Amino acid sequence: MHIPDGFLAANTWVPAWVISVGGLGYCIKRASEALKDKMVPLMGVMAAFIFAAQMLNFPVAAGTSGHLLGGVLAAVLLGPYAGAVVIAVVLAVQCLVFQDGGLTALGANILNMSFIGTMGGYIIYSLIRKAIGDNKGILMGAAIAAWVSVVLASSACAIELAVSGTSPLKIALPAMVLVHMLIGIGEAIISVLILSFVLKTRPDLIYNKEV
Amino acid sequence: MHHSYIDKYAELDSVIHKADSRLKIIISFVFILFIVSANPTAYLSFVLYGLILLILLAVSRIPFLFIFKKTLVVIPFVVLIAVFIPFMKGQDGIILFRGIVLRSYLSILCMTLLISSTKFTRLLKGLEQLKIPKIFIMIMSFMYRYLFLLVDETQRMQRAKESRSFGKAGRFRIIRTLSNIIGVLFVRSYERAERVYLAMCSRGFNGRIRTME
Numbered sequence: 001m002h003i004p005d006g007f008l009a010a011n012t013w014v015p016a017w018v019i020s021v022g023g024l025g026y027c028i029k030r031a032s033e034a035l036k037d038k039m040v041p042l043m044g045v046m047a048a049f050i051f052a053a054q055m056l057n058f059p060v061a062a063g064t065s066g067h068l069l070g071g072v073l074a075a076v077l078l079g080p081y082a083g084a085v086v087i088a089v090v091l092a093v094q095c096l097v098f099q100d101g102g103l104t105a106l107g108a109n110i111l112n113m114s115f116i117g118t119m120g121g122y123i124i125y126s127l128i129r130k131a132i133g134d135n136k137g138i139l140m141g142a143a144i145a146a147w148v149s150v151v152l153a154s155s156a157c158a159i160e161l162a163v164s165g166t167s168p169l170k171i172a173l174p175a176m177v178l179v180h181m182l183i184g185i186g187e188a189i190i191s192v193l194i195l196s197f198v199l200k201t202r203p204d205l206i207y208n209k210e211v
Numbered sequence: 212m213h214h215s216y217i218d219k220y221a222e223l224d225s226v227i228h229k230a231d232s233r234l235k236i237i238i239s240f241v242f243i244l245f246i247v248s249a250n251p252t253a254y255l256s257f258v259l260y261g262l263i264l265l266i267l268l269a270v271s272r273i274p275f276l277f278i279f280k281k282t283l284v285v286i287p288f289v290v291l292i293a294v295f296i297p298f299m300k301g302q303d304g305i306i307l308f309r310g311i312v313l314r315s316y317l318s319i320l321c322m323t324l325l326i327s328s329t330k331f332t333r334l335l336k337g338l339e340q341l342k343i344p345k346i347f348i349m350i351m352s353f354m355y356r357y358l359f360l361l362v363d364e365t366q367r368m369q370r371a372k373e374s375r376s377f378g379k380a381g382r383f384r385i386i387r388t389l390s391n392i393i394g395v396l397f398v399r400s401y402e403r404a405e406r407v408y409l410a411m412c413s414r415g416f417n418g419r420i421r422t423m424e
Contacts (some may be wrong), residue, residue, distance in 0.1 A: 003288065004285050005319070006311050006312075006313075006316075007311055010248060028346055032346070037417060039346070039350075040353055041404050041411060043353070044349070044350045044351070045354075045400050045401075047350065047351075048360075051362075052358070053396060058385075058386055085350070089347070095322075097326055099284055099326075100284055102318055103322060104244070104318075161292070175295075190386065190390050193386065194394045197393075205398070
């Protein structure tokens with residue numbers, strides 16, 4: 001759900017940019033404290049990975065297809081801060097090179113998908129992981145977090161559009177949430193399948209630090 | 212493999228291609244600011260902005276059809292918003308909708324013109340000179356460097372999958388196979404990142420990129 005330019009009014013996209021720049025600065029600081037000079041190569045290659053993974057089309061129903069969004073996946077594999085940075089870089093490149101999402105709307109897109117989607121998703125994931133524990137906790141946590149984060153990010157998008165006066169909240173919010181409750185199921189299934197593969201082959205690559 | 216679609220016409224030789232990338236970035240940004248803050252009923256200004264963009268496009272000699280195809284990415288979102296129009300109060304809905312569609316289309320046209328006339332590396336250099344944080348620029352240039360490799364790798368795995376799984380396969384099996392492809396891709400990418408980092412360390416990398424300029 002990449003918002004293009006022109007859909008958000010200045011009363012929405014300017015604050016969203018301010019929040020995103022501040023949040024991103026904090027995330028980069030926290031991530032580079034942990035990764036040190038490995039930060040740049042790792043984040044760059046991981047952003048390319050998310051981008052390539054989003055290119056694969058999964059069959060859904062009646063000839064339609066969807067793709068991975070990868071916010072929670074990035075957070076589970078790389079941690080909340082590095083995950084948010086990676087998703088933000090992917091969004092920035094998609095905006096600059098592919099016009100997927102607008103320049104003025106980039107702040108809002110980063111807010112929805114990097115912070116609400118990825119970091120918010122990570123909080124849910126780590127709570128469930130702690131409660132259940134073990135590999136089952138990782139998979140259950142990722143599944144629920146992936147579903148919730150997609151729904152939350154889409155509600156944030158609907159709210160931003162309503163604040164801009166582009167669409168009425170009373171209709172747009174339930175409609176967006178309803179559609180993304182379905183999309184979220186797909187995201188949860190794919191995320192779990194990918195993570196169970198990683199758990200079988202390189203379980204050491206799952207991010208392990210306690211929050 | 213063909214990835215030239217990323218900056219396909221950025222190698223052309225026109226006044227716009229030769230212009231300083233800093234200048235182009237600033238002008239594009241200011242222009243988009245004007246476009247998105249235009250009143251939805253100000254049709255005359257939309258015509259004016261569109262005309263300016265068309266003239267620049269003609270000067271840049273980038274084929275119109277290519278630009279037109281690239282700008283179609285806006286359609287899904289426009290459709291999504293259009294669904295809500297009937298619920299807006301009275302006549303305002305249609306006018307607002309028309310204004311929003313025009314604004315987003317013109318902005319996309321402007322961004323497409325920028326990226327099609329500027330190589331990505333030049334664009335990053337320009338952004339860096341405009342004081343966008345260095346770490347962000349470095350991550351983006353690494354991403355650009357490895358994007359082609361990983362997209363290639365994905366397509367190779369997909370081709371391998373297709374050549375093995377013909378006929379009917381259950382939907383869940385396809386989803387499972389594709390997820391495994393992404394899993395393999397992640398492990399390979401991570402290991403590649405580690406190799407890249409070690410190679411950089413062995414050449415004396417200490418967190419700063421040094422260039423001759």
